Amino acid sequence: MKALGTLFIAALLVIVAALVFIYSGWYDVSANSAHGAVARRLLGTVMRNSVRAHARHIVPPELSSQMARAGAGHFKEHCAECHGAPGVERGDIGRGLTPRPPKLADTAQNWSAGELYWIVRNGIKMTGMPAWDASHSDEEIWQTVAFVRLLPRMSPAEYQQMVTQAGPHGHAHAEEGGHGHDEHEH
Template structure:
């Protein structure tokens, strides 16, 4: 009986605590304030586990052909660079104002499988600023983005600039080698 009383008291205390946090307005939701370490851990761990769980059923097609990488580069430059930056390109104003800060994808690419990257790009991540590109892009374009993001760790700033120059000069069907 005593255990039930303790559990009941803890449940009431927890409900009151969360009610005060939610309804008092004390909790700061400003994007200019970083998450607390426990909050950052909770959000990061929940996101990682969710992505891994939901990406299990996805099977990546062959990735890395030159045309696919060029397509992925164009979409990355147009839609991702402003928040995530690129080799030799810092994030833009929008990316600098997001909390949590968007990851540098050349580092993040090594932590996620192709299937997990696809799921993230397609569905987005709530409360991070990461949009769900699956509502705007075909699966072919999403996989092109995945292929390009996977190549990011090998792309130098000079390689990235060469890719940008080739796109600007009309070389739409072939991307320069990043290696």
């Protein structure tokens, strides 16, 4: 009985400490200060495990070089500002986010194609990573994933060449071997 009482008091103290922490305003949520090591590790673990669990059953299509060429334009327009690219530093928005968006040229290989698709499609809460499903088709998201998968092996010159070859709205120019898509394609 004494052990049960001790356990109850310990649980009550944890609840009181949590409430003091929550309502005190002590934790700095400013984007100018990084999370502490414990919070960073905890949030990173939760994020990785959540993405892996939710993406577990996603079967990626064949990620072709044509898809990657189309994805280069999407990446340049929507991702490079925050994530940077080979030879391209993050822009003002990416430098101002906390936590800092990962440099995908360094970290993309840590995720499967299905996991990258899930992240791009759904975004990540409280990181600045938006969900692109409302403004981009599944095809466009897979094109972006195909491109992101190439980033870790891409030189700055190769990056510049691919984004230069990307046509309007991220579709590869026909003369470069891509055909993009229009209203008549399905």
